Amino acid sequence: MLVSPDAPAPFIRLQGVSKVYRGRGQDFLAVSDATFDVAPGSLVSLVGPSGCGKSTLLKILAGLHGHDDGQVTIGSPQHPFDPGRDVGMVFQAPLLLKWRRILENVLLPAEILGLPMAAARERARALLAMVGLAGFEDKYPYELSGGMQQRASIARALVHDPKLLLMDEPFGALDALTRDRMNIELLRIWQESGKTIIFVTHGVQEAVLLGTQVVVLTAGPARMADHFNVDLPHPRRLALRNDPKFGEYTQRIYHLLGLD
Amino acid sequence: MKTDKGGEARRFGLAVLMHLLLVAAWHFFVVLGEVPSFVMPTPVDTVKALFAGDYRWGENLLTTAGEIFGGYALAVVIGIGSALIFSWSRLTEEVVMPLLVSLNMIPKVALGPLIIVWFSYGFLPNTVIAFSIAYFPIVLTTARGLREVEPELIDLVRSIRGSRWQIFTKIQFPGALPYIFSGMKVAAVLAVAGAIVGEFLGSERGLGYLMLQVQVTLDTAAMFMAVILITMIGVVLYGLVLALERAMVVRDARVS
Numbered sequence: 001m002l003v004s005p006d007a008p009a010p011f012i013r014l015q016g017v018s019k020v021y022r023g024r025g026q027d028f029l030a031v032s033d034a035t036f037d038v039a040p041g042s043l044v045s046l047v048g049p050s051g052c053g054k055s056t057l058l059k060i061l062a063g064l065h066g067h068d069d070g071q072v073t074i075g076s077p078q079h080p081f082d083p084g085r086d087v088g089m090v091f092q093a094p095l096l097l098k099w100r101r102i103l104e105n106v107l108l109p110a111e112i113l114g115l116p117m118a119a120a121r122e123r124a125r126a127l128l129a130m131v132g133l134a135g136f137e138d139k140y141p142y143e144l145s146g147g148m149q150q151r152a153s154i155a156r157a158l159v160h161d162p163k164l165l166l167m168d169e170p171f172g173a174l175d176a177l178t179r180d181r182m183n184i185e186l187l188r189i190w191q192e193s194g195k196t197i198i199f200v201t202h203g204v205q206e207a208v209l210l211g212t213q214v215v216v217l218t219a220g221p222a223r224m225a226d227h228f229n230v231d232l233p234h235p236r237r238l239a240l241r242n243d244p245k246f247g248e249y250t251q252r253i254y255h256l257l258g259l260d
Numbered sequence: 261m262k263t264d265k266g267g268e269a270r271r272f273g274l275a276v277l278m279h280l281l282l283v284a285a286w287h288f289f290v291v292l293g294e295v296p297s298f299v300m301p302t303p304v305d306t307v308k309a310l311f312a313g314d315y316r317w318g319e320n321l322l323t324t325a326g327e328i329f330g331g332y333a334l335a336v337v338i339g340i341g342s343a344l345i346f347s348w349s350r351l352t353e354e355v356v357m358p359l360l361v362s363l364n365m366i367p368k369v370a371l372g373p374l375i376i377v378w379f380s381y382g383f384l385p386n387t388v389i390a391f392s393i394a395y396f397p398i399v400l401t402t403a404r405g406l407r408e409v410e411p412e413l414i415d416l417v418r419s420i421r422g423s424r425w426q427i428f429t430k431i432q433f434p435g436a437l438p439y440i441f442s443g444m445k446v447a448a449v450l451a452v453a454g455a456i457v458g459e460f461l462g463s464e465r466g467l468g469y470l471m472l473q474v475q476v477t478l479d480t481a482a483m484f485m486a487v488i489l490i491t492m493i494g495v496v497l498y499g500l501v502l503a504l505e506r507a508m509v510v511r512d513a514r515v516s
Contacts, residue, residue, distance in 0.1 A: 062419040084421040091412045099434050099510045112422040140510055184439065
């Protein structure tokens, strides 16, 4: 196992998790034998091609899907987890509500959870400042660029102070330069917020650059091919991609995906 | 699409100017072309019709406006209401929707004589005709709008155990508003036509009724005035809907 005996209890533990979608006539194996631990406060990249089950795994963690086999445990005595309120989600599209100003968009989860609004408002402003959107509180989404909208959606995912942030290809729709910038921003936000983040991507470089740990999933049939810690120093910069060690990690993933 | 205040004022001024030009063109066409007044009166003669004869303009105007606004209000309430039922009950939508799509193809005007058989003639059947013609665009666009919800937004709400009611009030209904208004704008135009057709078919009051009366005496100026007043009712209704849309829907989300 990757967890040494004196390491803190894992925040998330998956053991042999599998999920089958039952279709007409044919069943589709979406996830099989996913087994890995996630330490509290780590950033785990789930990387793999389309159909490898990474989004399904994310939805299982979000409590949106059940699973057919294996065990999913989230939370530990030191880090209790309330599945009803400790999840924040970010998707490929920002999915901001067009009719709400940015601040009101960020407040949506707080409203749904019925949190005290004065405090939530305060927190939303602070989060917007953290993601670099101070001064944009009263703008409408259409007045913001795609990258800025995605920053707002990250602030929204954090407004109710969830312990677990689930991100499903959040930068997949952005142009390459914006994506690079958002990668660095996410690393900063992660370090400032101390959240446990599960980051789904099909970008191999992105997975290694961001992850403290990488889980490689392959398709046809879906299975977990590998998981390993990324032993690269923090804070990370884009130049890290030229590091030979970085290349070894990406090569390891490309090999598993049959791309070498 | 951004417009500054100056651009808006310029456009409004241009619109007013074009309307005045149309009236002027009308005037000179009649005067210079020596068009007989029973074919086409001048604008001035048309306004004079308001004070000539015993046409009870006020009463007729109120009757027609009442039919239009009444039928329209019914169409908005029942149209949005039935679309809500469809969105809450998939079964109802699957059963009723194909029927509505077919019923929508019936030219509602053709139902006029039937509706008069069912409701006698006068205010009520004309309101019903206005309703029946305005209902369909509202129910169809509202149902469409309520269906257009990003599944991932629902995932987001459900991941923190949000209720179906919260999804409806915070995401689904506000998201459907632009669609609802686009249906309401189409319906506003149709409701006017529906009420007038009803009055043509059978009634003893209203501007459409008045037009048939003065047609016999060839008082064309009064007919022109009636058409103008009917148009103005429509403009007021449409303007109210636009104002409501401006108040409720963020510009970028509007469906033009």
